[in-house]
Each structure stands twice: as C-alpha cells, then as structure tokens.
Amino acid sequence: MLSEAVQDYLKSIYKLSHASQAGEMVTTSLIAERMQVSAASATNMIKKLAELRLLDHTPYQGVELTPTGVKMALEIVRHHRLLELYLRQSLGYDWDQVDAEADRLEHAISEDFEDRIDRALGFPTVGAHGEPIPSKEGDIAVHNYRRLADMAEGERCWIRQVSDRDPALLRYLDEHGLILGTEVEIRERAPFRGPLRIAIGVDREHHLGLEAAEQIYVEIAAA
Amino acid sequence: MLSEAVQDYLKSIYKLSHASQAGEMVTTSLIAERMQVSAASATNMIKKLAELRLLDHTPYQGVELTPTGVKMALEIVRHHRLLELYLRQSLGYDWDQVDAEADRLEHAISEDFEDRIDRALGFPTVGAHGEPIPSKEGDIAVHNYRRLADMAEGERCWIRQVSDRDPALLRYLDEHGLILGTEVEIRERAPFRGPLRIAIGVDREHHLGLEAAEQIYVEIAAA
DNA sequence: GAGCGAATTTAGCCATGACTAAATCCAATG
C-alpha cells in the first residue's frame, strides 16, 4: 500500500502534468507549490517516487509519471471524484465543500466502499465539478472543453466543468447561476484583460472577471 | 488535532478500561496486545499521552484516562459507531464488514460529516452491534446487560449487544439467527464449560460454545 | 528476606516526511 503522502503527490503530479502542455515535464517547484511544502521536501519525495518506479526523474528538468504512476494516480482521482459526487448527492453537501472532505476520505476508503458508492450513484462518468471520473480499469475520458475566458464575443456555450480548487470561487459562481449545464453567451469582452459581459441562462447578465472565467470550461453551442 | 495513532490508542484504552473492573488500571501489556504493537511501543505512546494530559500514568502499574482523555476517546467512538451504522443502513454492508471500514474512516471525517450521517440515521443512540453511541456532548448510556454465557438454565432473554471484534464470529451468529433483538432461551448448560443448548426465536435450537456466548450481551426477559 | 520470573521501562535504532541552510546547476544576459 502507498502512503497517504505518496498518494497525494501522485495525484498532484498527475493533475499538473495535464494542466501543462503535452510532453512538458512537471517541475519540482510546481509540485512543491501545489503540495504546500518546501522545494527540498518535494525533491525528497520525487526521489522516493522514482525509486518506486512511479515516475521518471530527470534531475534539474522535472518528472513524468510512469504508466504505473498514472494508474496509481487515477485510482486516487477516482476515489476523490466518486466521493465528491456521493457527498453532494447523498449527504447534501454544497459543491464548494466536497473537495476538502474528499481529500481526506480518498485515502481511507476500501475498494468495496468505492464499488458501493459507484453503484449507489449509478456508475457516473462525470464528477461534481464536471471532471471525468476514471474507470476502475484506469481509463479516463478526454473532454475537449474550452475556457470561458477564451471565447469570442457573440459565442454561446454550456458550462461543462469548473475548477474545484477555490471554494470561494465555487460559492460565487453558484450565487450567479454559473453551474454545470448553464447556457452562457459572451456579450462583450472588455479590453486590457477586463471582465466579460455575459448572459447567463435566459434573463441574467453579469460582468465576470477573467480570472474566474479561466476556471470555467465550456462546450460551444452549435452556431 | 490528535494524530491517527493517538486517537486509536485512546479508543483502545477507553474500551479496555470499560472491559476491566471499575477502578482497575489498564496495563501496558493489555494496550500493546490490543494495538498489535510491542510493549516498548506502548510505553512510548503512554508517555506521550501522559505528556498531553490525556491519561495518568503510574509507572509499572498502569494508566487511567483523564476526563479530557475520555472525552477525546468518546469522540472517536462516536465517529466509529455512527459510521458503522451508516455503512450498514445506507450502503448495505454486512455487520461483520463495518468495523474494519469504520476503523479507517473514523479519523478522516469532519464534524460536518458526523452531523450529516447522524441526521441521515435519525440521531441513533445504539450502534450496529448494539453498543451505545456517545452523544456529541460526550455522554454515553450505560447498559446493564448480562453475558449470555452467564445465564442460567431456563432463563429467557433478548440479544441486545454483540462484540464487534471478530468478523468470523459475527458471520457465524448471523447464520444462526443470533442477531440483535432475537429472543433466546437457555435449554441446557453442559458441564465443564461446555456448550449451551439454546432456543433461538420460535423454532430453532443450537448448541452454542461458551466462547461465543461470552461475546453476546442480553437483556433478561421478565419471568 | 532472597531470589525468581514476568511485566515494564530504557536505550538505541529505523523509516517516513517535514524543515532550513548551503551548495550546485543551468539558462539567460551582457
């Protein structure tokens, strides 16, 4: 069994590798920042993970998960996303509260527990914030969503996924009706990285900062 | 926050102190055996817990939880028993499977999670094996049950609580209908610590070993 | 009251995963 710390590093590295460009290596400092530890601590753990053959480490360059490492990471991601959804659906959590709880539970549940909540949820493929849920076999769907922040004036789209990193942002989005499935139209893009004026659903309008819009992933509505 | 190890020691010491005679101290070797560690490791932890004012340690004699220690122990016990019940009621676990899962989850859930499953279960006062569930304030009911093993021939009783220590025993009891609420009559006590011949419910009879009967707690039916 | 044996504690060690401070590397700049 992998320790809780190892599991959390793998999960973070997996996510970082998918946030960066394909082929790019994940750097020590990125890992350290994400894990909230010093760079020296990150280096320590990287050496251990390399020893365990969970990643390849090119000193001074960065790391890349091995197939085994990816598999282990996806196992944790699956636990996390199933748990988030379960907390939301079965225990009435708000979507900004589920991440913290799942971050701890993901290491504590058994495979049996995983299977039971999977069944209770009807074998979902998408999580509480729209992220794909890896299958038990380690496959994960690739969604080609675009960032709301990158949409052009006049375009319409549906919100399909939202970053779960910041609870405050999630509450803010919730208050303004910016939830999964909501239709959004870009009315106006202010210059100098200014806010987007958007139509939310049928009759709401909002000026949304670019910072927030970068955390929202959308599917473009057929023109 | 107390570490997982500290929490588990407190829980074990609490249970051991209630299994022994009132006023008796809990010994190092008992703790070591229950925690599956060496006696030296137990001594180490005892010194740390004494330092934390969670118990009083009389060297070479034993330990006794302080009021704070009891409070902390009951907090974990509450988590454990609520979780066991929730796993059983909401996720369909068998009663021999819940203990292991709860042993890990009990350290990972938040107070919010605790409150939510408490509500979902209708604020139960009795756990999956009949144990009293401590209140959020740290009160716990005292049940004056007797061991089935100590009943006399001819006496009738209801099964009210069962030890959750041994999953195999729980499966065995389940197979023979020896579950919570079942009425049992002692037909015959074999000599030399031999088995009890008992009537289970209306029309079942069984020869139950004393070892098993010692793990079953009953309420005597009015004669 | 001496001695014995079991329980307990002490001493010393190890793995894990943090940290700070110092050394080292490397890419960019002049």
Added chain:
DNA sequence: CATTGGATTTAGTCATGGCTAAATTCGCTC
C-alpha cells in the same frame, strides 16, 4: 564566453511512531 540569479539538490535536523535488546522493577514463592 563569463556572470549571475533562480531553480534544484544536498546536507543536516526534527517529530512521529514503530522495532529489538537490555536493564529494571515488582509481586510472589521459598
């Protein structure tokens, strides 16, 4: 191509919670 500053690694330390082996204590028996 030498310099330099930021990123990375190394070195050394600490806390936690295990372990074994050795020393110590205590209750019991002779």
